[in-house]
Amino acid sequence: MSEKLTRKLTTILAADAAGFSQAMGADEVGTFAELNAAKDIFGKLITHHGGRIANTAGDGFIADFPSTVEATQCAIEAQRELGTRDGSLKFRIGVHLGDVIVDGDDLIGEGVNLAARLQSMAEPGGVLISQQVYDQVHSKLTIGFEYLGEKRPRNLAEDVAVYRIAMSKPGFSFHSKTKSAVPPREPARQEGDVSSAPSSLPLPQSVLFAALVAGALVLINLVTGGSIWAHWPILGVATITGLRCAPQIIPPQISAIIPPQTVVLVAALALINIFSWGGYPWALWPIGALVIVGLGRKILSQPE
Known part of the structure; x- marks a missing residue:
């Protein structure tokens, strides 16, 4: 009788150093020192957040966490701490919540494979989930x-929805939201249905502030007459706010085609x-140029 497999549902974090082989070829001693320093940072943060390193292989590793x-x-x-350090070694990270097989201290299975594929698709210094x-x-x-749309990770049979974390978003914070009620359940997604992709976070405070400023300007205009x-x-305030909050206010099915900041600039030019x-x-001329450049950037940023 075969031995029963042990499985568990866990959140897998896969990390790997981008361009490690080339870096070793250029400076073996320095790159090895950078790798060890980066592993120390990862080890400290993984322990701090209640996780553990499960699998290690050369310049990469797999960690799992009970909390997503x-x-x-x-x-x-x-990524933020590594980004503040001097050195050329950058890491890609992928995070996935899935069912895995427990093999001693190691984790294997489709859940681990998907986390590793997300990591390989990420930009150096980036995080895909x-x-x-x-x-x-x-x-x-x-x-x-x-929202990057439905992607087909290498060696996997089906497309998966992929999200990039906006590392450079203004006002970046790690504080959890305090909600007494359970968030409303989002409608189930149908396979290949990009239009049903869930929206981002609720509108940030900067958008609400911009709306108040716009309302005040309208009232001043009405009171002063003329x-x-x-x-x-109002257009200036809306454009600045839109550029800051574009990833959250532009629908994901649009931002999957054209960068959200480009959409804001196109709208501003049209209104002007x-x-x-x-x-x-x-405005058709600068709008056309912006769209071509935005589409080009999206195409070039796609993983090979």
Whole structure:
């Protein structure tokens, strides 16, 4: 009779040094020292967030966490701390919540494979998470997410929804949200249905502040009488706020095609053209250039 497999549901964090072989070829001693320093940082943060290192292999490792939120925080804090250090060694990180097989201290199975594939698709210094992780953390962490669409990881049979954590989002914070009620359940996604992808976090405070400023400007314009002028400063405030919060306010099915900041700039140019209408749609030229550049950046940023 075969031995019964031991399984568990856990959050897997996969990390790997990008371009490690080339770096070793250029400076073996220095790169090895950088790798050990990075492993010390990861080890400290993994322990701090209640996880453990399960599998190790050369310049990469697999860790698992009982909490998806803690695993995501660990990934972000590790990238931020590594980013402050001198050195050329950068890490890619993937995080996935899934069922795995426990083999002593090691973890194996499809859940581990998917975390490793997400890691390989991430940019150096970046973090990619699966749909399962996003569902658990998007309402609990005040961070930005960018929906990258359905991707087919290498050697896997099905497409998976992939999210990038916005590491450079202004006002980045790790504080959990305090909610007394359970967040509303999102509708189930159908396979290949990008339009049903869940939205990001609720609108940030900067958007609400911009709305208050716009309302105040409208009231001032009405009270002072005369010509209508409030639309110009309102457009400026809206554009600045939109650029800061683009990953959260632009629908994921649009940002999967064109960078969200490009969408904001296109809208701003179109409104400027309308406000200053002189019979010629001059905004079509800069808008066309922005769209071409944005599409080009998206295509070049796709993993090979």
